[in-house]
Amino acid sequence: MLKFSINKSLFLQALLATKRAIASKNAIPILSSLKLEVSSSAITLTGSNGQISIENTIPTSNENAGLLISSTGSILLEASFFINVVSSLPDVSVDLEEIDHHQIVLKSGKSEITLKGKDVDQYPRLQEVGTSNPLVLETKLLKTLIAETAFAASQQESRPILTGVHMVLANQEFKAVATDSHRMSQRKLRLEDSTTEFDVVLPSRSLREFSAVFSDDIKTVEIYLSDSQVLFKSEHISFYTRMLEGTYPDTDRLLTNQFETEVVFKTESLRHAMERAFLISNATQNGTVRLEIEADKVSAHVNSPEVGKVNEELETLSQSGSDLTISFNPTYLIEALKALKSESVTVRFISPVRPFTLTPADDAENFIQLITPVRTN
Amino acid sequence: MLKFSINKSLFLQALLATKRAIASKNAIPILSSLKLEVSSSAITLTGSNGQISIENTIPTSNENAGLLISSTGSILLEASFFINVVSSLPDVSVDLEEIDHHQIVLKSGKSEITLKGKDVDQYPRLQEVGTSNPLVLETKLLKTLIAETAFAASQQESRPILTGVHMVLANQEFKAVATDSHRMSQRKLRLEDSTTEFDVVLPSRSLREFSAVFSDDIKTVEIYLSDSQVLFKSEHISFYTRMLEGTYPDTDRLLTNQFETEVVFKTESLRHAMERAFLISNATQNGTVRLEIEADKVSAHVNSPEVGKVNEELETLSQSGSDLTISFNPTYLIEALKALKSESVTVRFISPVRPFTLTPADDAENFIQLITPVRTN
Numbered sequence: 001m002l003k004f005s006i007n008k009s010l011f012l013q014a015l016l017a018t019k020r021a022i023a024s025k026n027a028i029p030i031l032s033s034l035k036l037e038v039s040s041s042a043i044t045l046t047g048s049n050g051q052i053s054i055e056n057t058i059p060t061s062n063e064n065a066g067l068l069i070s071s072t073g074s075i076l077l078e079a080s081f082f083i084n085v086v087s088s089l090p091d092v093s094v095d096l097e098e099i100d101h102h103q104i105v106l107k108s109g110k111s112e113i114t115l116k117g118k119d120v121d122q123y124p125r126l127q128e129v130g131t132s133n134p135l136v137l138e139t140k141l142l143k144t145l146i147a148e149t150a151f152a153a154s155q156q157e158s159r160p161i162l163t164g165v166h167m168v169l170a171n172q173e174f175k176a177v178a179t180d181s182h183r184m185s186q187r188k189l190r191l192e193d194s195t196t197e198f199d200v201v202l203p204s205r206s207l208r209e210f211s212a213v214f215s216d217d218i219k220t221v222e223i224y225l226s227d228s229q230v231l232f233k234s235e236h237i238s239f240y241t242r243m244l245e246g247t248y249p250d251t252d253r254l255l256t257n258q259f260e261t262e263v264v265f266k267t268e269s270l271r272h273a274m275e276r277a278f279l280i281s282n283a284t285q286n287g288t289v290r291l292e293i294e295a296d297k298v299s300a301h302v303n304s305p306e307v308g309k310v311n312e313e314l315e316t317l318s319q320s321g322s323d324l325t326i327s328f329n330p331t332y333l334i335e336a337l338k339a340l341k342s343e344s345v346t347v348r349f350i351s352p353v354r355p356f357t358l359t360p361a362d363d364a365e366n367f368i369q370l371i372t373p374v375r376t377n
Numbered sequence: 378m379l380k381f382s383i384n385k386s387l388f389l390q391a392l393l394a395t396k397r398a399i400a401s402k403n404a405i406p407i408l409s410s411l412k413l414e415v416s417s418s419a420i421t422l423t424g425s426n427g428q429i430s431i432e433n434t435i436p437t438s439n440e441n442a443g444l445l446i447s448s449t450g451s452i453l454l455e456a457s458f459f460i461n462v463v464s465s466l467p468d469v470s471v472d473l474e475e476i477d478h479h480q481i482v483l484k485s486g487k488s489e490i491t492l493k494g495k496d497v498d499q500y501p502r503l504q505e506v507g508t509s510n511p512l513v514l515e516t517k518l519l520k521t522l523i524a525e526t527a528f529a530a531s532q533q534e535s536r537p538i539l540t541g542v543h544m545v546l547a548n549q550e551f552k553a554v555a556t557d558s559h560r561m562s563q564r565k566l567r568l569e570d571s572t573t574e575f576d577v578v579l580p581s582r583s584l585r586e587f588s589a590v591f592s593d594d595i596k597t598v599e600i601y602l603s604d605s606q607v608l609f610k611s612e613h614i615s616f617y618t619r620m621l622e623g624t625y626p627d628t629d630r631l632l633t634n635q636f637e638t639e640v641v642f643k644t645e646s647l648r649h650a651m652e653r654a655f656l657i658s659n660a661t662q663n664g665t666v667r668l669e670i671e672a673d674k675v676s677a678h679v680n681s682p683e684v685g686k687v688n689e690e691l692e693t694l695s696q697s698g699s700d701l702t703i704s705f706n707p708t709y710l711i712e713a714l715k716a717l718k719s720e721s722v723t724v725r726f727i728s729p730v731r732p733f734t735l736t737p738a739d740d741a742e743n744f745i746q747l748i749t750p751v752r753t754n
Contacts, residue, residue, distance in 0.1 A: 078684075081656070081660070081684065084656050085653070085656055085657075088649070088652055088653045088656055089653070090646075090649060090650075090653075103685070110689055110690040110691075110692075111650070111653060111687070111689045112687070112688045112689060113653065113657065113685065113686070113687050114685045114686045114687075115684060115685040116683070116684055116685050269467075272465070272467060273467075273488070275465055276462070276465045276466070276467075276488055276490065279458070279461050279462055279465055280462075280490065283458070306493070307455075307458065307492060307493055308480070308490060308491045308492035308493055309490070309491045310488070310489070310490050310491075311489045312487055312488045312489060313487040314487075315487075
């Protein structure tokens with residue numbers, strides 16, 4: 001039966017990272033538990049919601065952990081409750097010891113708390129992913145790529161495949177694409193040394209959790225694939241997510257180099273103007289903003305008969321091509337601009353009924369977004 | 378029709394303070410509006426939820442307001458929406474002008490937003506309170522008194538009078554008491570110069586809102602009373618709250634100087650122990666903590682058969698009197714200790730079935746709290 005002592009705040013930090021995979025209400029009740037496994041050289045915390053799983057390992061070699069293992073073993077504990085109890089303890093360290101009937105005693109300072117746990121046999125087996133030949137990426141690069149694409153995935157389960165991000169690695173090019181059929185975001189990354197190839201669709205929600213769990217001090221991440229799961233691995237954290245099944249739509253056919261009108265905006269100033277437009281357009285169902293591009297002026301207009309209207313001249317850095325009037329949901333443009341880190345953005349239009357594209361003025365090759373207009377009149 | 382220009386951030390600050398009185402969903406729909414009145418020397422913002430009303434005045438003499446009034450008038454505007462629009466404006470200043478049909482145009486930078494408003498005649502008349510012979514208090518003192526008592530008022534409408542704080546000023550003594558019949562908190566304040574006398578019950582929720590609206594840079598507050606309302610007034614803010622009707626129970630009879638057992642605890646250490654106890658006791662309905670006072674040891678115990686148990690020795694500074702075992706809901710003790718600013722707390726017990734009292738070790742005369750035990754076995 002397990003017995004160890006550990007630094008409270010380091011233990012708590014690992015518990016909280018693991019808890020990100022645990023839903024307090026799950027169709028499978030046992031998944032609200034956290035699995036605590038103690039080996040002779042480390043403790044491992046496991047949490048899962050059936051979609052993603054997180055394994056967090058604290059080795060005795062971690063000097064900040066103050067980890068002293070007296071006896072090995074494993075137990076399941078109600079995750080939220082256990083974490084609240086650990087966080088309430090008075091001392092800087094905590095002793096944990098399993099006693100009869102899957103109970104665990106926590107001692108810290110003069111406090112002694114006994115909690116009921118469960119047998120680890122009740123915990124489902126998490127699918128395994130082989131760990132050979134990883135693709136190694138800078139964590140920061142992968143998180144940027146996720147931030148630039150995952151938001152554009154669909155939130156609706158009507159077409160499940162669109163809730164994912166399509167990630168393709170082929171010919172030393174890593175491409176990530178997401179679309180909810182109203183807008184699309186695609187980021188490419190050149191990986192000169194890579195010999196790996198894959199083509200997977202990963203849930204955008206899993207990718208956002210990955211970004212939250214892998215903090216910026218984790219320099220690199222190893223990526224492993226099985227038939228149905230992907231494992232993102234650092235020295236002490238293993239993050240598993242299932243893949244989405246199905247064929248991702250061909251998004252390349254949506255992209256064209258053709259355009260009739262081009263305007264370069266300051267990213268932030270355009271975003272603020274669209275946020276004002278959204279306040280008024282949002283008062284009407286399916287409210288849109290109308291962009292008027294004329295030779296001497298680019299302006300935005302909203303008219304929501306119930307609440308009011310907006311008329312606003314937009315600041316531009318440059319403009320070329322024909323005059324054009326186009327209407328769209330300002331939310332899509334706001335979210336697209338938030339994903340853009342460059343100070344200026346190039347927007348290219350073909351016609352009032354064809355999607356328009358956004359590219360950062362400084363990296364048009366590798367990052368492109370597309371927004372579908374709304375037909376009005 | 379009104380027309381003025383004003384500094385955006387100062388305007389926004391006043392709007393947000395006024396909005397604290399406005400509920401987004403109110404049984405009286407017009408109360409989701411904010412009243413904007415422009416006189417020749419000031420603008421006044423009014424919000425109300427029927428229980429409390431806030432009037433915020435910005436005079437032209439306020440140099441930070443950059444207030445230029447071109448024309449007087451008044452209009453009702455949907456509060457949340459108007460505030461979101463003002464906060465989205467691009468420039469540091471905003472021009473407001475009423476046009477035909479109760480519409481208002483906001484201009485800021487290159488942005489022009491038109492909003493629909495309503496006729497002020499639709500706004501209910503807020504009851505008036507005469508402004509002569511105020512009681513003047515330090516804002517900080519009044520806010521402390523509220524923080525020490527309002528939390529102990531009832532949250533339940535079954536006995537509406539108990540949702541209030543009983544405030545009595547007589548013989549130069551200001552006394553505030555709140556109780557939900559399980560616990561009580563009473564604070565007294567000596568006001569040497571006061572000739573005013575009153576006896577009112579004010580909703581604890583109103584008092585908490587008052588504390589949020591009157592920031593610490595407002596040095597003093599004037600208090601005025603009518604038959605049914607109280608007005609708290611500073612130079613630019615008028616805060617009205619209705620009184621609760623009915624007779625407040627006689628709480629003085631609950632207090633006695635008699636006691637059998639006295640223990641002095643460190644406030645914070647006792648609170649943390651009770652928070653741990655609460656985590657476990659809370660897993661059981663009506664769960665309690667059992668305090669055991671013995672000659673050589675004071676300890677706390679919880680047993681929740683479903684989840685686990687707590688046994689904890691408590692740090693004491695001193696103790697006297699007979700041994701005693703008493704059970705109570707730890708929530709009441711946690712909240713009582715949070716209201717206490719002193720480092721140590723004196724707890725006095727009569728018997729396991731009689732309420733026990735808490736007093737700050739440094740001001741036992743003026744601040745006393747009382748908690749009713751739970752009979753077990």
